[in-house]
Amino acid sequence: MDGVRLLRLGKRLTELGRAMVTDHASAALTPGEIAVVSDVYQHPGSSVQDIRVRTGFAQSHVSTSVARLRERGLLDASADPTDGRRTLLSVSALARSYVRARAARPAEPLLARAITDPAKAQRAAELLDELATLLLPDPGPAPTVSQPQSRPAPADHLAQVSAPAPAPETSPEPPTP
Structure with missing residues (x-):
């Protein structure tokens, strides 16, 4: 694989990832948020600063995102006990519920829409799971792409914060022969 193809693949995977985490309830949040x-x-x-280092975003972008997320009640802030000038952030109960719901969603339906052959999807x-294992430093507790959680996802309360009413889902048209 050459560099250009790798960049194109990365862009496509980013698009698919955004489609996974962006729905009607999170439409009001930017991908950066x-x-x-x-x-x-x-x-x-x-x-x-910690978030900036881990995400690679500019400090101003992180600060703006944090301010918006705090306004929406998705992040809580407290003073650093060792340095009162620093603010430490944690997710609110609302955000924890939202993130758990997104992490529990299986990727197969999205892949099945992107790749119409079920065996290839x-x-x-499986290949994405293998790449994640090889390339990500620590996948954490999130479920893998091909092995969704069997427990039901918690209710998504983010819709109460900023989202319009969900539109009905439509199933993709079958490919024409």
Whole structure:
């Protein structure tokens, strides 16, 4: 694989990932805000600087995202007990519920829409799991792509914060022969 193809693949995987975490309830959140909430979820007690380092976002972007997320009640802030000038962030109960609901969603339906051959879609899910194992430093407690959680996801309360009413889902048209 050459560099250009790797970049194109990365862009497509980013698009698929955004489709996984963006729905009617999270439509009011930017992808950057979703990344910040997810980062703080995985690293409670983080400062803006900590988030900046882990996400690679500019400090101003993280600060703006944090302010918006706090306004929506998705992040809680407290003073650092060792340095009163620093603010430590944690996710609110509302955000924890939201992140758990997103993490529990299986990727297979999305892959099945993107790759119409069911066998190829399943193989793609398996390959993505293998790549995640090889390339991600610590996948954490989130379920893998091809092995969704069997427990039901908690109710998604984010819709109460900022989302319009959900539109009905439509199933994709079958491919024409």
